[in-house]
Amino acid sequence: MTYALEVAGLDKTFGGATVLDQIAFAVAAGSTTAIVGPSGCGKTTLLRLIAGFEKPDAGTIALAGRVVAGGGGWTPAHRRSVGYVAQDGALFPHATVGANVGFGLPRRARTAPRIAELLEMVSLDPSYAARRPDQLSGGQQQRVALARALAREPELMLLDEPFSALDAGLRANTRRIVADVLAKAAITTILVTHDQPEALSFADRVAVMSTGRLAQIGTPREIYSTPIDVPTAEFIGDAVVLSAHVEGSRARCALGDVAVASNGVHGNARVMVRPEQIEVTTDGAGVTGTVVDVEYLGSEMLLGIRLDNADGVVSERVTVRRFGATALTPGDRVGIRVLGRGVAYQA
Numbered sequence: 001m002t003y004a005l006e007v008a009g010l011d012k013t014f015g016g017a018t019v020l021d022q023i024a025f026a027v028a029a030g031s032t033t034a035i036v037g038p039s040g041c042g043k044t045t046l047l048r049l050i051a052g053f054e055k056p057d058a059g060t061i062a063l064a065g066r067v068v069a070g071g072g073g074w075t076p077a078h079r080r081s082v083g084y085v086a087q088d089g090a091l092f093p094h095a096t097v098g099a100n101v102g103f104g105l106p107r108r109a110r111t112a113p114r115i116a117e118l119l120e121m122v123s124l125d126p127s128y129a130a131r132r133p134d135q136l137s138g139g140q141q142q143r144v145a146l147a148r149a150l151a152r153e154p155e156l157m158l159l160d161e162p163f164s165a166l167d168a169g170l171r172a173n174t175r176r177i178v179a180d181v182l183a184k185a186a187i188t189t190i191l192v193t194h195d196q197p198e199a200l201s202f203a204d205r206v207a208v209m210s211t212g213r214l215a216q217i218g219t220p221r222e223i224y225s226t227p228i229d230v231p232t233a234e235f236i237g238d239a240v241v242l243s244a245h246v247e248g249s250r251a252r253c254a255l256g257d258v259a260v261a262s263n264g265v266h267g268n269a270r271v272m273v274r275p276e277q278i279e280v281t282t283d284g285a286g287v288t289g290t291v292v293d294v295e296y297l298g299s300e301m302l303l304g305i306r307l308d309n310a311d312g313v314v315s316e317r318v319t320v321r322r323f324g325a326t327a328l329t330p331g332d333r334v335g336i337r338v339l340g341r342g343v344a345y346q347a
């Protein structure tokens, strides 16, 4: 199978500091991959290497089966079929919107109808072509940046936190428009984002980076429900992590006897469940505990619960998510039940 992008053994250092360490992954044509990871872990550097703005120290990058970096070869950015949209859009401030979009087109294709067509692709009225970027909203500017990148008809689109400067409503709306445009044009897309829910909802595959390494790559469901390790679990969402004793597919912990996928872990271990897997009951059945704090978040509430000592395991505090209002207040006694399976990690 020929992948849209194949990266192997990629290393990059800046001034002696390792920024990328043996990065390897492949991206199927037409798919959407989100790259997430803590600040400074190397996400932008990886995108810049793929785009051709930087050279790797070692390793190879192939686009549609053609090596563009490594193995002694090097294809500069303008000769790669790659579009790049930066966080701030990087529009030319003194040029009109039309001229900005036209910049992405070959000179003879820089016509008003083609520019209008590209603006329409990103749901902008063609009359905006005459405006300057500062006469548009942040979301509209990002869409102009996307139109400019689309003008090159790239096979691969790299989006580096393109929505991060937008407020929540505009962000969701712009994201939907951008996702639609790229899906319709069947352009393979890689998105770097700081926003985990955005990564899980936007992409077919999520790649989690951690200090220069690729910790895990998989479907959003795999990454969320079976993270490779505790840091990945905690990075991608809220996690309840408890010490446990595992035998087969059962983990004994402060939450009681929790089902886990049998993945070779046994004996002293840690078990991870997501807060929404923990059901709070008031019938007193199962493991019991006391509500210690209640955090109101509008559509949901976070309940802090101190568990009663079970099986001699020290008393632990867990955070549980409850949708809608709850009448529970600190001091209330509750029961707890775990739904579905947790994930066990060897201690």
Ligand code: ATP
Residues within 6 Å of the ligand: 014, 015, 019, 037, 038, 039, 040, 041, 042, 043, 044, 045, 046
């Ligand atoms: P963020 O999420 O904060 O944008 P990131 O994961 O995109 O971070 P990078 O921008 O790739 O991280 O940076 C990774 C590391 O490489 C950082 O420590 C950064 O300071 C360093 N770095 C990046 N570019 C250069 C450069 N041109 N020269 C020296 N160091 C650099």
